Amino acid sequence: MVRPKQKEQHPDLENAIKEVARSQMIENGSASLSLRAIARALKITAPAIYNYFPSRDDLVTALIVDAYNSLGDALRLSQASLQKASDGERVFASARAYRNWALAHPEEYNLIFGTPIPNYHAPMEITGPAAAGNMSVLIGVLHNAWQDGVLKTEGVLRSTPNMIQAWINKFGYEGDPVVVQFAMASWSQIHGMLSLEINGHFAAVPDDVDVDDFFEVEIRAMLTRMGLEGE
Amino acid sequence: MVRPKQKEQHPDLENAIKEVARSQMIENGSASLSLRAIARALKITAPAIYNYFPSRDDLVTALIVDAYNSLGDALRLSQASLQKASDGERVFASARAYRNWALAHPEEYNLIFGTPIPNYHAPMEITGPAAAGNMSVLIGVLHNAWQDGVLKTEGVLRSTPNMIQAWINKFGYEGDPVVVQFAMASWSQIHGMLSLEINGHFAAVPDDVDVDDFFEVEIRAMLTRMGLEGE
DNA sequence: AAGTTAAATAAACACTGTATATATACAGTG
């Protein structure tokens, strides 16, 4: 038999491939993603996957975009579930949501921000917008705080840093560049802690040490710096 | 010929292997490290490498330890070359040295802090002490600032975070835990920015956007928080 | 019913890390 009857094959093979890829990533680490292993699990042959993804890299890119969207959903949910909260509380909630997602999906987090797949290089024209979409959640929260006039912006910037201006030029933002600066700084800080925590650089074993309170202290310091400590 | 004459072979094959591995990592990315490619370059066969490194992972571990030491040298050099500098200047210098090393050795930086080698997991009993040795440079600088009484420690910690206490228990530190907190926080922040910068998450192309002034603003904010803004 | 298209297979290529067995240059000893 060369082509199976429609009844006998997966109804949505493209999604089935991604699901198996995800579960195998979680089980064996994202580095050991293997088209052949996916094919074995689905009882098809490896080249069949090429009907849905032109190459292994395109599959990886699809997984990355899915991961970005999953993270973005978590961030938006953290805001949507907040009613009449202060600006500080909103930032805190988004920071916690970011971390909780990362701890719940470490392989996918590394897939996005690390380089776990040999010789894979993310095509920024695809992943860039997905990333910016998530960034804009944090920017949105800080933008509201700025509009509320509670953001401590005095003396932060002598002039707009190149990278901040480049981001604004590319993805657009109407408002004080210091809002983007704060967003990028907060993102960097949170990402730095998570990257070190997830990859076990804070302790011998990743789950060995509880980093919760360290994280809380630093988010609080972040809020203090931005003038949002009232929480 | 099964075994080459001593005159015809590399005088220090172990180091030659590491050097070729490093240069190939730099050229093709650390993910494409290949024992066979190394062997080809050295005109030996792949299994010969096993006489010097029990497995590919042991070679990677050796490269990681070398990278840690190289980074550590850069950090220590940044301090040794400073005479009669303020505590703030010393922190600033170590932050700049850290970033400069990372930008000059991006593949080695990812080798240390990312997971670029498929299915490789760093043995923390070896890499842990190497990492702690570098961390202690930053802790040392902040410890001096604390002893000078200029570190703004009031109200930072309600109690010592678990992760900070665990680090102190493991690697030892006599002094205020807030010094370690500040060191870990600064490290996280710097690492976060570098990880995003090096892996191109700040822009489409890694070298596309100048992140220097963004970095400076954030280090300055870091110093302000710790009470070292006098520089 | 015939022709076309789409989705799978089978086989092969060039790689990879690693294990095993084998050959030989060199060092140490009688």
Next chain:
DNA sequence: CACTGTATATATACAGTGTTTATTTAACTT
């Protein structure tokens, strides 16, 4: 010097990888 043992390399083989090609056939179209 001759003999032996060990260290260091090779040769070969195995199981795995992503990918390409040609082939087959189910399903759709006319």
